Amino acid sequence: MLTMKTKCEACRSSLRNDSAATICSYVCTFCSACAAEMDNQCPNCGGELCARPRRTTGAVQISRRAPARILRSLRTRR
Numbered sequence: 001m002l003t004m005k006t007k008c009e010a011c012r013s014s015l016r017n018d019s020a021a022t023i024c025s026y027v028c029t030f031c032s033a034c035a036a037e038m039d040n041q042c043p044n045c046g047g048e049l050c051a052r053p054r055r056t057t058g059a060v061q062i063s064r065r066a067p068a069r070i071l072r073s074l075r076t077r078r
């Protein structure tokens, strides 16, 4: 699984799993603003920076996939 870094390595601004970010093949991670400034070239390894696929987590996605009986048990517990 891809390690999702939570901070831009250049400006230290925080990056959420679902926010726009760029990574190189060594998973150096930068925000899109820094990547643009660096011409999409990683300053650590010289590699190309590509947009990181977003990872969305949370109840919405899980409940969409969960069978109806699990949803029912969640509802009664609440």
Ligand SMILES: [Zn+2]
Pocket (backbone or CB within 6 Å): 008, 009, 010, 011, 012, 013, 030, 031, 032, 033, 034, 035
């Ligand atoms: Zn940055």
Ligand SMILES: [Zn+2]
Pocket (backbone or CB within 6 Å): 024, 025, 026, 027, 028, 042, 043, 044, 045, 046, 047
């Ligand atoms: Zn790199």
